Amino acid sequence: MNIQVEPNIEAAASERDMANAIRALTMDAVQNANSGHPGMPMGMADVATVLFNRFIKIDPAKSDWPDRDRFVLSAGHGSMLQYAIHHLIGYPDMPIEELKRFRQLGSRTAGHPEYGHALGIETTTGPLGQGLATAVGMAIAERMMAARFGPKLVDHHTYVIAGDGCLQEGISHEAIDLAGHLNLGKLIVLWDDNRISIDGPTSLSTSMSQPARFKAAGWEVRIVDGHDTSDIAQAIEKARKSRKPSLIACRTVIGRGAPNMEGSEKIHGAPLGADEISATRANISWADESFVIPENVACAWRSIAIRGRRARSAWQARLGSSRRRKGFEAAIAGGLPRNIGRNFSAFRKRHVEEATEVATRKASEMVLGVINAATKLTVGGSADLTHSNLTVTEGLGSVAPRHFKGRYIHYGIREHGMAAAMNGMALHGGVIPYGGTFLVFSDYARGAMRLSALMEQRVIYVMTHDSIGLGEDGPTHQPVEHLAMLRATPNLNVFRPADIIETAEAWELALASEKTPSVLVLSRQGLPMLREAHTRENRSTRGAYILREAMGERDVTLIATGSEVEIAKAAADKLMTESSVRAAIVSMPCWELFEKQSEDHRRSVLGNAPRIAIEAAARLGWDRWTGDNGAFIGMSSFGASAPADDLYKHFGITADAVCSKARDLLRGAAS
């Protein structure tokens, strides 16, 4: 790769113009939308110009080239920086019209960069700190892929532009500690040190020495004038040679160029207004009309794409002659081996026949044994609960500083950082990340889990200890409302399997869901085998199914998930023997998939008899399935600290409680 570090004098002059092009497009687009954030793009225009002009390796014509550098705009409100650059470099889907439609319905130029809306947007940002933490995952994936396929095929940098907000958010701590620990030397963070936040100067709320903080986390730190192009270039050049991740603190002026507003919070998040725009044009000597870029400046920007195209062609040639080509392409495609379906089916058949009775977290571990042996794509991990989440399988090998051949990551006690890193790994490609913690701590990870769903990434969350069934640790560790919260999230499949068979089915579905993240909600406590016979069909595919039909016409339908299906089954047996009540049992491992079925199918499963739902969790949402005269057996408060069996009795989640509720309902229906 041929990188020009010292530009000639003409180019230096033009770098200023190139940066001003970003400023002008930003002002115009924000003004046109009458909404948006001009301050950050104007302040970081010089840094971004140097980064793209001298370093970054991308090819707009092949924006998903696997060995491209990743650029993450963690300070996502500065989206116009990214859109302006994309337009200038010549991404085919970012014509000037898109910039004119900034923040309008249906445009590619959303208020914050949205993954999938336009080429070259590597991740959705906006919720602060997420981009930085996602970039850590990208940089991990780069190291892992490089370890597997060699530097000829995988050798790229991850660059992040982060603002004060990104660094104040707690997730940044988890991210930078993990990056520092793992010596992610190809991760370079450019901090827009403009000292302005929305409320006013950052000194209102922080006195942090960010350089010292990053050093404490094992990073290399440089401080530069963010408007001095050669200063910036030298720092990036040195950072690229570092074996540690690098922070470059770029001292900038927010809204640089706007004579009356620069350096103030007023320019952070509102249009400049026509007068200030005119004054800025005069100030930066920018004579052109709105949305017009002079040809020499446009030319300079487009030459970046030429450099990128050459680099990609060279890489393509290396790939073509590589003996690892097939494996590499398969990994990037993310496909699972063709025989994996057979493996799943054989696994289910064996365990039905053996009537294996285990906690679903244990079942998950057993399934993972099959998966991790069948594909090299999976990368496991846990937020310091490996032996509780049961997320590691034999021979996976741990990732450690300078050792990236393993496939298991000790994420530390960093649920949020883990989830965001998994997003980054999934976005990077070549790996399928899964990671574990207790279900209750999905609260900590939620900011990033939502983004998995919004970005449609195949990230698999292994959430164990899924109810009061965890016992003595008590209410702080017992999820109650978490299923409701996760089910409420659009495009997130929540699986709560009832036995080892459903666990295998859930894993199979999760791996196949390339556009939807999945949460596997698993028990701590042992569960029986509920299936009576093996079926080739994955019965969880439709979200809910009749586990056992009533003998004759249904008097009542018992609907349950996970560990409570066992209770439903016991209740159905009791109802028959004690009261000759005919109960059907519906297992409903995944609401989201059930909701996608036809109305007729749903009715056929749920039936017309009174329905009782049983789940050791909050009721919210269950009325949808139980209907007007249904009932719910579950939690209506936080849990408590005690052995699990005592808790189930205490909170009345028992077969007896189900039976008595069923009799009540039937009496009500009869009267």
Added chain:
Amino acid sequence: MTAREKHDRMANAIRFLSMDAVEAANSGHPGLPMGAADIATVLFSRFMSFDPIHPHWPDRDRFVLSAGHGSMLLYSLLYLLGYEDMTIDEIRNFRQLGSKTAGHPEYGHATGIETTTGPLGQGLANAVGMAIAERKLADEYGSDLVDHHTYVLAGDGCLMEGISQEAIALAGHLKLNKLIVLWDDNGISIDGAVSLSDSTDQQARFEASGWETVGVDGHDPDAIAAAIERARSSDKPTMIACKTTIGYGAPTRAGTSKAHGSPLGPEEIIGARKALGWTSEPFEIPSEVLDDWRVVGLTAGKKRVAWQERLDAADATVRGEFERRMRGDLPAGFESAMAKYKKQLADDQPKVATRKSSEMALEVINGALSETIGGSADLTGSNNTRTAQTAPITPDDFSGRYLHYGIREHGMAAAMNGIALHGGLIPYGGTFLVFSDYARPAMRLASLMGIRSIFVMTHDSIGLGEDGPTHQPVEHLAALRAIPNHMVYRPADAMETAECWELALADTGSPSTLALTRQNLPALRTEFDKDNRCAYGAYEIASAADDAVVSIFASGSEVEIAVQAKSALEANGHPTRVVSVPCLDLFAKQSEDYRNAIIGDAPVKIAVEAGIRQPWDALLGYDGIFVGMNSFGASGPYQKLYAHFGITAEAVTAAAESRLHDHAGRK
């Protein structure tokens, strides 16, 4: 006996109670209490101010066990010091149903537990709030009445969690020098050595945040004492890194992850008895050791007597106000101030966003209440959380009533919990509703503890417009409503906003979230009511012209849409009623009769909310119609988004008429 011998046997009392209780429960975490026993013994025997007989004494030092899994450390201390409700039977019943000794320390279960901990990092972040409250009240009432320290025992996990960064950055910025964190630096996490996942230099990190730090041998009592002494005279918060051995005293498990979270087993305990020279039976503390501890409790209590004398000598008005605020009662003039304001609203009928309505209500509230303390996570001008009365608090001046929490939603929520727990102040703090995701673990704890933290969450739907889906809450109302004991209010206009604020402030047993709009809303409640109608959770805001055939339920900004749809439907001859639902949680608490009356028996039921359907299922049943969101939002001007996602009066009208048509067809 030397002082060291005395110390050792006192510390060993903690170790053996912990071992024995975990063994008896066959569950729990012996490693931390055994490793940190020396630290805790030094802290309590030489420094802490508290009174076991008056555990709620306002000027006590606060002790927060942020590493809550080490709960037996705290329970052992409370028993040994003579807290009356912490009997040896409670220790024997560790982790059993109905005991005060839950797996993790639960606020309210036993006296002396200052906050619920267990989710890592929360205790540390709560403590920051407690230390803020101390400084604030000291500024108001003087050091005669308020002058205490906040001590935290934190583990590696607490310091790895992101919330710790928000907490320590805020504490360092505000120079909370009476906050002292003792870090149990045992180098062990659950998966194994901390070095598996962490290489951070914690002391350098805290120093970067403006803290004083010192490293000590966590098993050397004098070194620990010297460090605490130094910390107490610092003008910055202090972190004392205490190098310890997890499970200290356990012959084979000490220093390994095997000591962390499971019983040691009888053999290992025998070994520990031998190693530490402890001959008593399980749960038995030699009387001379118990005496040593009880003397500590009695001595510490003397400081309370002196404090009580100072309080008694204070000006009667000051004293009365101090005591009222510590009780958490609202002042006498509050109700009438709000009544006057609501009458004004009935006259003015302002068309403003509910975030603005909230600011208007806060002007009245902050004028009538001296105890509110506002703030925002760097969205002050958007959340409208600042009023004329609330000057900012700065590192050197705590006379203000407003906290710039920084871009730290999680740290803010946890600090608010700490402020509420401390007492004497009512915290409210703002961010965008979508960022309740970031604050959620702390919001859950507010609910679990049943404390009065008030979360002001603006920009509550796609109505925020151009910022797009990352900033538009969709599932958040559902997610918050699902939390037990969490009151979610979504007022429809300025009057409802005032009522919801009244309810939130009066509710001493639950936290509240106010979900507020960015966009303007018309006044729908145009008459003054003495009765707070929002107190019912849902009420009929517009009745049908005749026997209703359609009931529309809506909250917040969608009540306007519901009212418009009602007009359209009635114009087409379909009598329609509208139910405003500012708080589903309160509605669920009403009598069945009331609920049935409000739900009504109109054949067509429609709920309208620019969020997801889930919370409405209980009202709608299987057949009800929901008009709202079923995907993430989009970036665009908000009116276009409402049209795009079909949340309009026309859509509601059409859905109702289509269903009425089906019904007619079936007949």
